[in-house]
Amino acid sequence: DQQVKQNSPSLSVQEGRISILNCDYTNSMFDYFLWYKKYPAEGPTFLISISSIKDKNEDGRFTVFLNKSAKHLSLHIVPSQPGDSAVYFCAAKLGNEKLTFGTGTRLTIIP
């Protein structure tokens, strides 16, 4: 049972434009959501997070939006840069527990 889903396996965006990565979840008990970026042969790098009591969190070029009624979150990257090319994972957790990951979206920024 895939509780966290990323339905787009890949996404290509022109440099300088906005990248929007989407994530859906099924467990309404999740109370904290995170986005990680991963390069090949490296561990995931934490990007940004959001608590379920908020609907938006911003950090530099990265903004995460949470729509609890739709059980949907998205990561916006603007402007997109070549170094943003990587696999992006969304993850969710309940309290102090394990992370449940989506299957990832491979983002390619086209120069």
Place this chain on the structure above:
Amino acid sequence: NAGVMQNPRHLVRRRGQEARLRCSPMKGHSHVYWYRQLPEEGLKFMVYLQKENIIDESGMPKERFSAEFPKEGPSILRIQQVVRGDSAAYFCASSLGGATSEQYFGPGTRLTVT
């Protein structure tokens, strides 16, 4: 400020041998999590430990796999009698604990079973 350390980075074992994967959490972190990434898949939770205690091992295969986080030293994930299906990247993460604490990941150990 060193991040999460894992060793070895690459490990090759023949079927039936044992694999030991080590993880040193970030300084000040007492919560350790192990995840596994099979080829072309996302990361799957295996086990969550605090010092000397296993908190959640619901993602661990029932046989051949064990984990510990002793009072002193790194956390160890041990796989006995490895099989080809154990070939994967194993990632360790650590956190301060708490509902809003982020988990920080190590570089992973890539296990290849021949």
